[in-house]
Amino acid sequence: MPDRAPDRWQTLDRDLNRMARLEAAGMHVARPLVGVGLSLVFVTLAALVAGVLAGGASHSLIVIVAAAFGAYMALNIGANDVANNMGPAVGARALSMLGAITIAAVCESLGALLAGRDVVTTISAGLVDPAAFDDSRILVRVMLAALLSAAVWVNIATWIGAPVSTTHAVVGGVLGAGLAAAGLSSLSWPTIGAVAVGWVVSPVMGGLVAAGILAFIKWRVIDVDDKIAAARTWVPVLIGVMAAAFAAYLSMKALAHVVPIGLGQALLIGAGTGVVLWRLSVPVIRRRSEGLENRNRSLKVLFRPPLVVSAALLSFAHGANDVANAVGPLAAVVNAQATAKLGPEVPMPFWVMLIGALGISMGLVLFGPRLIAMVGSQITKLNPMRAYCVALSAAVTVIAASALGLPVSSTHIAVGSVFGVGFFREWYTERRARAGRATARPLPVQERARRKLVRRSHFLTVLAAWLITAPAAALISALSVRILQLLGI
DSSP states (O other): OOOOHHHHHHHHHHHHHHHHHHHHHHHHHHHHHHHHHHHHHHHHHHHHHHHHHTTTOTTHHHHHHHHHHHHHHHHHHHHHTTHHHHHHHHHTTSSOHHHHHHHHHHHHHHHHHHHSOSEEETTTTTTBOGGGOSSHHHHHHHHHHHHHHHHHHHHHHHHHTOOOOHHHHHHHHHHHHHHHHHOGGGBOHHHHHHHHHHHHHHHHHHHHHHHHHHHHHIIIIITSSOHHHHHHHHHHHHHHHHHHHHHHHHHHHTGGGTSOOOHHHHHHHHHHHHHHHHHHHHHHHHHHHTTOOSSHHHHHHHHHHHHHHHHHHHHHHHHHHHHHHHHHHHHHHHHHHHHSOOOSEEEOOHHHHHHHHHHHHHHHHHHHHHHHHIIIIISSOOOHHHHHHHHHHHHHHHHHHHHHTOOOOHHHHHHHHHHHHHHHHHHHHHHHHHHHTTTSOOOOHHHHHHTOSSOHHHHHHHHHHHHHHHHHHHHHHHHHHHHHHHTTO
16 A cells, blocks of 8 residues: 655645734734834723822823824824834935834924923914814814814725825814804914915925925936036035034924024024025035046935935934824814913923824834825825935925915925925926927827826825815714713713
């Protein structure tokens, strides 16, 4: 009788391979649930900490609910907003996804904890009038509804892959809750009009500035005969401009909490910092450029380090500025429950800021890669020079908008800058193509559409998400007010 042991072992190996593939598939399907589970743990811990610090008082339930909502909002800010800072650097392959997440998590946390606002404007820059509310409990309910609605909408936007402004989501939430709780008389229409203008101005300004910077780089560096010599002259200048913009921006956002700093003083600090960094970077760029070939690939090597630094600084500034979107209403609720009143400004307790900082970082780590990849590589193709234009545009545009007194969105500026770079590339490529085929037969319409350098599907998705962010958050917030009222919160 022949020995059939080898056949039995082969059958066993095949069965084991099938089981291994089944287990791998199961782990792949369950991977998103890990993030959801860890998020629930974080929200629960935030609520428990708030309950302990509330001291078991009769109002502790409201503080616990507010802490849970604030933690949920912070997770969504990390999942959605931070992609705008790190996406271009990842898309340009200046950073790996792991490196980008690590740098962003550290810088976001440091920005929130070291330079976050000590005092938060609780009614979202005067969008609603506290005097329109007879009872402070109603105003607390408005804050809770606004926070919950903004978090829910940003979560939905992240799920569909659309980068949206969390600031605008909070604005929409405050408007919807205020309208549902106290009617039209509670709203400040001049402030609402100024914010609405900012929604349009932000992406347009960002796109135009980014396109202008890219045009300058092409004119003075890329399209010249001696690219390396041009880079030695102009890359330090661009680094100086970047340093000046970030120094002025961070002065207004961080140093202003320590000493009073106006726009003029911030610009002087920025100018001084820019000159110093320009002079210091001249020998550095000269050494890095030695031995490089006279080609565009060599230019990418020179632009990569300042791009990484600019992405880190953007994350620091974002953490300092946008942490208030997550926990500002939470601080307002804590203050109202402790003092039985709610003024236009309240102090930010450290434990509240800590919830915001940790939540933003955790949301980035767990859910950020999808939006980072979309912003960095799925709108248009980026390289270090183009990505640097996006980062520099974000800083310069915020400073320019502050000088003009325009309320703008950093999210809209960053994403608008990516679109600006992409549309400039389309125009520039088409212009060169027309010059090269002046006597050739025109391309068919289908071929012209195929050669577009900006994906129109993403453009339309992002534009639609921007347009409906405030109305959607307002609708969810109005419903949340009614639900919280029925629950007795």
